[in-house]
Amino acid sequence: MKNKIKLYILVLFLTLSTSLPAWAQTSGILLCDDQGKTIYAKNPDKPLIPASTLKIVTSLAAIRTLGPDFHFQTWAYYDKTTCDLYLKGFGDPLFVSEEITRFAHQISSDLFKKVSEGQISSVVIRNIIVDQTYFTPQITIPGAGSSTNPYDATNGALCANFNTIFLKWDNRSRQYISAEKQTPFPDILAQQITPGSKKTDRILLSYDLRQNYPGILMHYFLKASGVEITGSIQKGIFAGSDKNCIVYTSGYSLADIVKKLLEFSNNFIANQLMLTMGACIYGPPATLAKGAAVLNKFAEETIGLRGVTIVEGSGLSRRNQVTPAQMREILIAFMPWYEFLKKNGNEFYKTGTLSDVRSRAGFIRGRDNRLYPFVIMLNQSRTGYDAIRRMLKAKVSTASRPLNP
Missing domain, CATH: 3.40.710.10 (DD-peptidase/beta-lactamase superfamily)
Structure with missing residues (x-):
């Protein structure tokens, strides 16, 4: 009898379990x-x-x-011998155009000050060299896709605008232009980006472009500040140190x-x-x-x-x-x-x-x-x-x- 009761209870339990939503x-x-x-x-x-x-x-x-009061830093170093400018990132997730503009003004002000003090003869930059080594390259996040959708934006030590650019079609010029007034769309990018058929499109940059994009924007904003730039954007190793570099502190706290x-x-x-x-x-x-x-x-x-x-x-x-x-x-x-x-x-x-x-x-x-x-x-x-x-x-x-x- 006891065994029959146990069997009944077991069957009832299984029935209730399988009948649950x-x-x-x-x-x-x-x-x-x-x-x-x-x-x-x-x-x-x-x-x-x-x-x-x-x-x-x-x-x-x-x-x-x-x-909560932590602020990300990004470093710059100007080599007076080679006239190269080095940039080094430490993972700032909000290194956006407005921040890069302020950093460019900080760099140009420092260079013009050096001219006035006789440390350098003129404000000329040859190459802009971007150091991405604080992060290991091409980190793959589990669960992320490999599409060009901004949702799948990849991570890195020095990323500008989430590794994306927002474009819109301009009927007057019959070409794509930046959809954000604070973000330029330089020719070097226009030559390498082919937007889709949408009239507006936020595009995830290719891996190679992502590496150099902060330098491309810095090149644009430095020229707008009156700095002459004669060379190109390159990847490399930061030549300065925390003792002799220009430190930009993000305007955004961790909070x-x-x-x-x-x-x-x-x-x-x-x-x-x-x-x-x-x-x-x-x-x-x-x-x-x-x-x-x-x-x-x-x-x-x-x-x-x-x-x-x-x-x-x-x-x-x-x-x-x-x-x-x-x-x-x-x-x-x-x-x-x-x-x-x-x-x-x-x-x-x-x-x-x-x-x-x-x-x-x-x-x-x-x-x-x-x-x-x-x-x-x-x-x-x-x-x-x-x-x-x-x-x-x-x-x-x-x-x-x-x-x-």
Whole structure:
């Protein structure tokens, strides 16, 4: 009789398990209060693909490792003997046209000052030599494609404008021109870029062009500042040192960068931060292995998580594995910077989407003004996503309702 009862229970369990909705078997959901006390949980310890919610981990690691007030630097060195100008990058993800313009003015001002002090006879640059060696070359991010779509922008030590250029068709001149007034489209680029059929198109530059693009823009802005340039753009090794170079400090703090990373879910920025942390902790050149090691070590030793798998910093890879309970601990640690997340009503959040993967993580502000961390991770099916969000918000509303006197 006992064996029949056990068999019945087993059959009943299997029937209930297989009759659950698909999303319930491949999902993890968790809601807690600001002290980590669970209000609702489903599969909290199930390893799942976080998609772009992983960027919260990368952001938190960067803030803790580099500091919110950290500013990236880019170096320049003028060799008075050869008249060559050297540029060296250290992974600045926001080395955009406006920043390069300011750096060019800093360089030209320094050169004109040297002329006035008699250190050099004239403001002439022969070659502009770009040093990319702080990162190992051609880093491949797991999960990233190899298309010319800006979504697949590659990483490097010295990248200008995310390794892209934004063009538009000009009917008057019957040619493509820059779609951004702050970014030129020099002939050297026009000769090598063939846009698609779109009237406006943001183009990911070829690998060779990416290496020299910062130098091409610097060449343009230096000439606009009155500097004569007689040579070409080349790749090479920085000839100066931290003692005799011109240091440009980015106008963006790390806090500014993280806000943009989370607002636009920028894969390029996320992995630039990961790679930079790897070089800072383990020494240059930056590699994927060093960057991933920093994130995994941070998750284990700083947050206290075991069994997390992080292979890159943006959430592009399906090999990334995090449980909802682990993401809860990450959110609690991220709480001081919750306002860096996108806001919609009383919700601060980061979403993540891959094929058949949908995730969302962040905080719901309750009626008591407390923050309630939540995690939604749906793998293999997106069914029930909106219903889950409504359910979690209703639970927060109930949990945060003031008690009757």
